[in-house]
Amino acid sequence: MADLRSDFVGIKSPNPFWLASAPPTDKEYNVRRAYEAGWGGVVWKTLGSEGPPVVNVSGPRYGVIYGADRRVLGINNIELITDRPLEVNLREIKSVKRDYPDRALVVSLMVPCDEASWKAILPLVEETSADGVELNFGCPHGMAERGMGSAVGQVPEYIEMVTRWVKQNTRMPCIVKLTPNISDIRKPAEAAKRGGADAVSLINTINSITSVNLDEFAPEPMIDGMGTHGGYCGPAVKPIALNMVAEIARSEATRGLPISGIGGVTTWRDAAEFMALGAGNVQVCTAAMTYGFKVVQEMISGLSDYMDRKGMVSTSEIVGRAVPKVTDWQHLNLNYVTKAVINQDDCIKCGRCFAACEDTSHQAIAMDEDRTFTVKDEECVACNLCVDVCPVDCITMRELPKGETDPRTGRAVGDYANWTTHPNNPSSANFCGVRPAE
Amino acid sequence: MTNSQLTPGVVPGRLSPQEYSANFVDVAPRLSAHEASVAADRCYFCHDAPCMTACPTSIDIPLFIRQIATGTPEAAAKTILGQNILGGMCARVCPTETLCEGDCVRMESEGKPVEIGALQRFATDTLMAAGRHPFTRAARTDKSVAVVGAGPAGLAAAHRLAMKGHEVTIYDARLKPGGLNEFGIASYKAPENFASAEVEWLLQIGGITVVQNWQVGRVGDGTVTDLLAEYDAVFLGMGLSGVNALNLPGEELATPATDFIAELRQSDDLATLPIGRKVVVIGGGMTAVDAAVQAKLLGAETSTIVYRRSQGEMPASEHEQDHALGCNVRLICNAAPVAIHAVEGGLEVEFARTETTGAGLRKLDDTFRLKADQVFTAIGQTLGATPEELKLAGGKIAVDGAGRTSLARVWAGGDCAVGGEDLTVTAVAEGRDAAEDIHQFLMGE
Numbered sequence: 001m002a003d004l005r006s007d008f009v010g011i012k013s014p015n016p017f018w019l020a021s022a023p024p025t026d027k028e029y030n031v032r033r034a035y036e037a038g039w040g041g042v043v044w045k046t047l048g049s050e051g052p053p054v055v056n057v058s059g060p061r062y063g064v065i066y067g068a069d070r071r072v073l074g075i076n077n078i079e080l081i082t083d084r085p086l087e088v089n090l091r092e093i094k095s096v097k098r099d100y101p102d103r104a105l106v107v108s109l110m111v112p113c114d115e116a117s118w119k120a121i122l123p124l125v126e127e128t129s130a131d132g133v134e135l136n137f138g139c140p141h142g143m144a145e146r147g148m149g150s151a152v153g154q155v156p157e158y159i160e161m162v163t164r165w166v167k168q169n170t171r172m173p174c175i176v177k178l179t180p181n182i183s184d185i186r187k188p189a190e191a192a193k194r195g196g197a198d199a200v201s202l203i204n205t206i207n208s209i210t211s212v213n214l215d216e217f218a219p220e221p222m223i224d225g226m227g228t229h230g231g232y233c234g235p236a237v238k239p240i241a242l243n244m245v246a247e248i249a250r251s252e253a254t255r256g257l258p259i260s261g262i263g264g265v266t267t268w269r270d271a272a273e274f275m276a277l278g279a280g281n282v283q284v285c286t287a288a289m290t291y292g293f294k295v296v297q298e299m300i301s302g303l304s305d306y307m308d309r310k311g312m313v314s315t316s317e318i319v320g321r322a323v324p325k326v327t328d329w330q331h332l333n334l335n336y337v338t339k340a341v342i343n344q345d346d347c348i349k350c351g352r353c354f355a356a357c358e359d360t361s362h363q364a365i366a367m368d369e370d371r372t373f374t375v376k377d378e379e380c381v382a383c384n385l386c387v388d389v390c391p392v393d394c395i396t397m398r399e400l401p402k403g404e405t406d407p408r409t410g411r412a413v414g415d416y417a418n419w420t421t422h423p424n425n426p427s428s429a430n431f432c433g434v435r436p437a438e
Numbered sequence: 439m440t441n442s443q444l445t446p447g448v449v450p451g452r453l454s455p456q457e458y459s460a461n462f463v464d465v466a467p468r469l470s471a472h473e474a475s476v477a478a479d480r481c482y483f484c485h486d487a488p489c490m491t492a493c494p495t496s497i498d499i500p501l502f503i504r505q506i507a508t509g510t511p512e513a514a515a516k517t518i519l520g521q522n523i524l525g526g527m528c529a530r531v532c533p534t535e536t537l538c539e540g541d542c543v544r545m546e547s548e549g550k551p552v553e554i555g556a557l558q559r560f561a562t563d564t565l566m567a568a569g570r571h572p573f574t575r576a577a578r579t580d581k582s583v584a585v586v587g588a589g590p591a592g593l594a595a596a597h598r599l600a601m602k603g604h605e606v607t608i609y610d611a612r613l614k615p616g617g618l619n620e621f622g623i624a625s626y627k628a629p630e631n632f633a634s635a636e637v638e639w640l641l642q643i644g645g646i647t648v649v650q651n652w653q654v655g656r657v658g659d660g661t662v663t664d665l666l667a668e669y670d671a672v673f674l675g676m677g678l679s680g681v682n683a684l685n686l687p688g689e690e691l692a693t694p695a696t697d698f699i700a701e702l703r704q705s706d707d708l709a710t711l712p713i714g715r716k717v718v719v720i721g722g723g724m725t726a727v728d729a730a731v732q733a734k735l736l737g738a739e740t741s742t743i744v745y746r747r748s749q750g751e752m753p754a755s756e757h758e759q760d761h762a763l764g765c766n767v768r769l770i771c772n773a774a775p776v777a778i779h780a781v782e783g784g785l786e787v788e789f790a791r792t793e794t795t796g797a798g799l800r801k802l803d804d805t806f807r808l809k810a811d812q813v814f815t816a817i818g819q820t821l822g823a824t825p826e827e828l829k830l831a832g833g834k835i836a837v838d839g840a841g842r843t844s845l846a847r848v849w850a851g852g853d854c855a856v857g858g859e860d861l862t863v864t865a866v867a868e869g870r871d872a873a874e875d876i877h878q879f880l881m882g883e
């Protein structure tokens with residue numbers, strides 16, 4: 001069994017799987033059980049300032065998107081930060097940390113955007129012996145209307161300012177949690193770095209309306225006939241999160257800034273993918289909310305099994321390994337040619353590849369009388385749609401070796417060449433057309 | 439109750455009331471909404487779907503399943519019923535394993551098809567439970583059509599013709615409409631009087647008059663010629679009202695299985711229905727299986743099907759054979775009856791072992807006798823009397839693709855006509871297609 005121990009900005013945990021700040025980490029009872037189930041760490045549900053806590057709605061707070069067989073693909077929520085008194089949370093944090101010194105325990109914070117508020121809460125957290133703080137600049141609903149959460153996270157200057165206050169007022173490592181509800185994720189990450197953040201974590205939830213009740217004509221979840229936008233999370237958001245993690249990992253300005261990857265992590269494979277794109281560890285919320293704490297056991301066994309197969313001894317061998325392979329479109333090899341190939345032995349003749357290619361792609365699949373489906377190499381542009389829609393995964397892509405003629409274009413496969421030098425590119429030196437007069 | 443499974447002879451009341459009702463419940467009860475949504479999610483929405491090609495009525499299966507999956511089972515029902523007005527009965531009685539489900543691509547990938555029949559029932563039951571009839575009649579034409587037989591073929595033809603605006607009169611020899619849906623199908627496939635409820639629902643289209651106890655050719659009723667004088671066209675869907683004879687010594691000691699089943703189907707109290715302690719059924723098709731199984735369910739101690747060829751050659755599908763074996767019916771193959779003997783305390787059926795040679799089936803000298811209290815024959819049904827002018831082919835009414843017979847203005851479909859398997863769904867398809875052709879003919883005039 002591979003060694004899964006993780007050291008994230010000096011915070012040690014037996015594995016890289018942390019529970020994200022959310023209902024699973026809202027109280028001592030949950031966190032103790034999570035640790036017992038095997039979670040390497042938790043980020044405690046976001047704490048607010050001292051005084052009367054926030055109140056949540058008492059009607060439904062979640063909406064959902066299902067896949068086949070009511071499998072949860074995405075959840076949206078209109079929950080606020082913890083609605084339990086600050087002193088209760090702090091007392092519980094202290095008690096749990098005392099009993100589980102080997103597990104990571106980070107405390108998420110969201111207080112008003114003034115230095116005094118941050119100065120007031122940080123010593124109280126330090127006193128619990130927690131391992132670090134995470135600044136919640138992410139939640140897109142409710143708290144944002146009060147000038148907190150994503151209202152801060154959408155303004156890089158505020159992120160920088162608050163991060164600096166925190167760093168000046170505590171010795172604890174500081175992770176800045178980013179909101180995806182912004183057009184360029186690199187900007188808030190750069191601001192966090194300028195403010196002195198030890199790491200960023202992302203993504204928080206995505207602004208969303210999951211569904212509309214067609215009897216009441218109101219968004220779900222519906223509270224007394226009305227609804228509001230909420231934060232979207234779960235497997236459906238993973239692609240968005242992966243891209244944002246990669247953007248930060250490969251950007252000049254933020255390269256090397258530790259990242260805690262969040263957003264739709266459901267299996268060991270999701271975790272490994274986040275890590276390959278630069279995340280030092282991952283945080284999980286929806287998978288635990290859907291299946292319970294036990295899911296971590298599959299993540300642990302799966303990641304360790306994968307590392308054993310690959311002969312890896314430390315998770316650091318995965319972290320960032322795919323980052324150099326993330327590039328801009330213009331650098332992709334335009335002389336790389338593949339063709340779809342259908343494995344006739346495994347094909348069940350459903351015709352989905354045919355419908356997809358015939359109706360919406362390149363009319364490159366032939367269907368004969370006995371429902372045998374074959375790819376017409378002279379038409380196939382290798383778009384991959386047939387591979388994507390085949391229910392039994394029996395279509396693969398064959399790479400044409402250099403020198404072989406592509407029957408579609410009649411040209412032999414050549415050496416690497418990309419758009420920057422392509423004759424059709426008006427800004428390339430080889431441009432074959434007529435440039436508009438200067 | 440003094441009788442038991444061991445009481446000798448042919449007696450009623452072998453079981454307790456609880457046993458009767460447990461034995462004759464719905465074999466495949468309706469799916470719950472949850473089960474339906476799980477089952478519907480398995481459909482791949484195939485292109486030019488093989489299941490649809492395999493359905494004799496060409497129901498758009500991927501479409502109706504998608505309609506169930508998206509929470510609109512009544513729209514699904516309309517998709518089904520638009521092609522097959524008896525989609526409710528077909529969902530219960532079609533041998534799906536040899537039709538749509540047999541060709542489902544999921545057979546190829548997992549050996550488990552999408553449960554098309556069960557989903558079809560879910561959709562059609564939902565609509566029928568709401569009491570809705572989803573079709574309306576076109577403007578009235580001045581044409582009228584006589585339909586002979588209120589079985590699946592006749593009902594499908596009548597509904598389609600009425601929908602097109604024609605006036606339809608159905609003439610049926612029995613006292614109740616439905617044909618074999620009412621008098622033949624095994625009771626556990628369509629319990630709770632589904633057949634008659636479905637006919638009532640079908641007739642909601644309007645424009646159809648049903649005349650019962652009127653047999654074409656019977657003195658006092660009328661002939662096809664009479665009908666042609668009164669109507670613009672005639673559709674014959676009279677099924678197969680005769681049965682093949684055994685042509686053996688003692689054959690009068692046996693009963694046609696179809697008579698036994700018809701009596702069973704019409705019984706209000708199964709406990710009053712006499713059944714033998716030892717039952718022997720001669721045959722190998724769906725009727726043989728249904729008779730043997732239902733004899734067993736009525737409390738026969740033993741129920742044995744004896745088929746003259748090998749098990750693999752049985753016309754009853756594998757699924758039906760399994761059902762029979764699961765009900766503890768015994769199956770003897772490669773044995774042909776030679777005589778039925780009345781003996782002390784009951785009957786004995788004498789069989790000869792058989793073998794199949796290049797020249798066909800041959801009886802061997804090796805014989806054996808089976809004790810029986812009741813013997814049923816299920817060796818095929820035959821066409822009843824038809825007008826002499828009507829051309830036959832292989833014992834059935836000769837028709838072209840659209841159901842046209844050799845007589846002008848006369849169409850035929852279902853079991854009485856050549857072509858297709860003798861199944862409810864085939865009868866529906868033929869009735870529907872003949873109706874379309876009749877409509878063309880009437881409107882083209």
Ligand SMILES: Cc1cc2nc3c(=O)[nH]c(=O)nc-3n(C[C@H](O)[C@H](O)[C@H](O)COP(=O)(O)OP(=O)(O)OC[C@H]3O[C@@H](n4cnc5c(N)ncnc54)[C@H](O)[C@@H]3O)c2cc1C
Nearest residue numbers: 587589590591611617618653654676677852853860861862
């Ligand atoms: C025991 C048994 C079990 C079966 N089980 C199944 C099954 O599980 N699944 C399946 O798909 N198929 C099954 N079948 C076959 C199916 O029932 C028939 O294929 C189907 O009913 C044929 O429909 P039809 O309309 O042609 O004839 P029928 O259903 O036979 O209807 C003919 C109608 O015409 C009437 N009629 C007959 N002669 C005259 C006349 N001279 N004048 C007026 N009316 C007349 C009859 O009273 C009857 O109502 C079974 C058949 C039998 C016998």
Ligand SMILES: Cc1cc2nc3c(=O)[nH]c(=O)nc-3n(C[C@H](O)[C@H](O)[C@H](O)COP(=O)(O)O)c2cc1C
Nearest residue numbers: 020021022046077136204233234263264284285286
């Ligand atoms: C009900 C709910 C409440 C949440 N509350 C918080 C919170 O208080 N603080 C926070 O930083 N993130 C909060 N989140 C966001 C999660 O920590 C996490 O960033 C997000 O759900 C994406 O991860 P996932 O796809 O694994 O769920 C919440 C998420 C959910 C579903």
Ligand code: SF4
Nearest residue numbers: 357380381383384386
């Ligand atoms: S890769 Fe695209 S173009 Fe080629 S066969 Fe598949 S769907 Fe058609």
Ligand code: SF4
Nearest residue numbers: 347348350351353390
């Ligand atoms: S999608 Fe896959 S299984 Fe279906 S026909 Fe195409 S290759 Fe065969």
Ligand code: SF4
Nearest residue numbers: 481482484489542543
């Ligand atoms: S063959 Fe099976 S999977 Fe394909 S459309 Fe028909 S029921 Fe659905």
